[in-house]
Amino acid sequence: MTDLEAFLSGAQVDDAVAALRPDYRALLIAVDGLPASTSDAGTASDATGRTAEGLLVRAEQSAAELLTTMAVEETPHVAAWREAYRQFGAKPQRTRNSLEALLRRAVAGSGLPRVNPLTDIYNAVSVIHQVPLGGEDLTAYVGAPRLLRAAGTEAFDVVADGQPVVEHPEPGEVVWCDDAGATCRRWNWRQGRRTQLRPDTTAALFILDALAPMTDAALTAAGDDLLTHLTGLGPEVRVATRLLRATSSAARE
Template sequence: MKLIIEDKIFEQYPEVILGVAVLHNIDNKGNHPEVADLLRSAEKSALENMGNIPIVEQPFIIPWREAYRKFGAKPKDYPSSIENLLRRTFKGEQVRHINKLVDIYNVISLKYLVPVGGEDLAKIEGNVLLTFAGDNETPVVLLGEQEARPPYPNEVIYKDNQGTICRRWNWKEVDRTKLTEQTVNAFIVIEGLPPIDREKIQKAVTELVELIKKYCGGEIQTAILDKSNPQVKLL
């Protein structure tokens, strides 16, 4: 089982870079007050880093909005996951507790201003591809929704043998592969487009691993994926 960035993604987005952490034998049960404190601190840090510049004009948000437009998604209606987090934070909403892993990756997302997501490896079938949706993708139920709907053709998606895992690149994940307190094996992906570079992605991965080891334990392998190294073993 591998995570693979398909060549056609690099044709449209040649400088995309992914930081990947593969987790085994973790304990994701319960909550930890320190993780909640880290989230509050990350929210404050994100607001300070944005200053008085509107979210849509932030240099780390503009590339994602442009990427979404390339595959036909309106970023106003379908914001990237980091833009969505920042919108809520800017309104004064606290990022709500989901589980330790999700809380930790939200800390990293806000601190480094990058999209971050994760999936339960026990619920994955076959390889995971970052690719463009075809004409006849299987309808999927997204988090927080009831109705199954397919991605649009040419939309950037993550998918496995069973179907889409995340729609509109990092806009919204499916319910099927979500991280829960019962998750034991998982993978986390940190995504970057310029001006986010390899060094910043590596720093984000390093801190992600430190936090997961501290609060969830387990064994963790990491990789940086780009055009020269487009895949990593997950299982």
């Protein structure tokens, strides 16, 4: 059984990231005891009887309502993340943060992707609460998660044309890493293959990324909503949380 508190205690936001965006906060949620699932995407139910599919539909409706009054890039949190991407040299119109990418898919003809129950749940919560949110298989981590500006040598494994490929971030790019390499590029753009969630995942790390104008209260509400769905998946689910701020002394809650 994973020591969730010990795992989260090693998480860090590097000072170079803090200098870039001192308003940044990350809510980390570590979970184990999740029931392994061999079910199809969108079929896992929580204790309230709502399914991952139902949550996705709710998220699609939420996005449609929001975007009747403004364009995706004008929504406050998307706009903040676009500016953050520009600050470390990424072009947000070409590499969209995960929230923007999901919002665009939510109102497109195909709707939000149906991947696996855990991924579907966190994607839906991301859209409903307007926060970039990533999920990773905690057992695949080598050491603690760290957010830093890349040296450019970090290994990042992906699939290209059906084949495994190791790429490297650009120097100065903001990336999440562990001791084995990058786990997510461009802050919250693309997650690597090594730590991706799978139907048989039983321990996971979820990262909720916030910039101003998102408040701590709104970030906490998003985390609480995610936890409600996760703890409803089974009686053995255990959780630990930590709030990291973009300072050299990360605050623990």
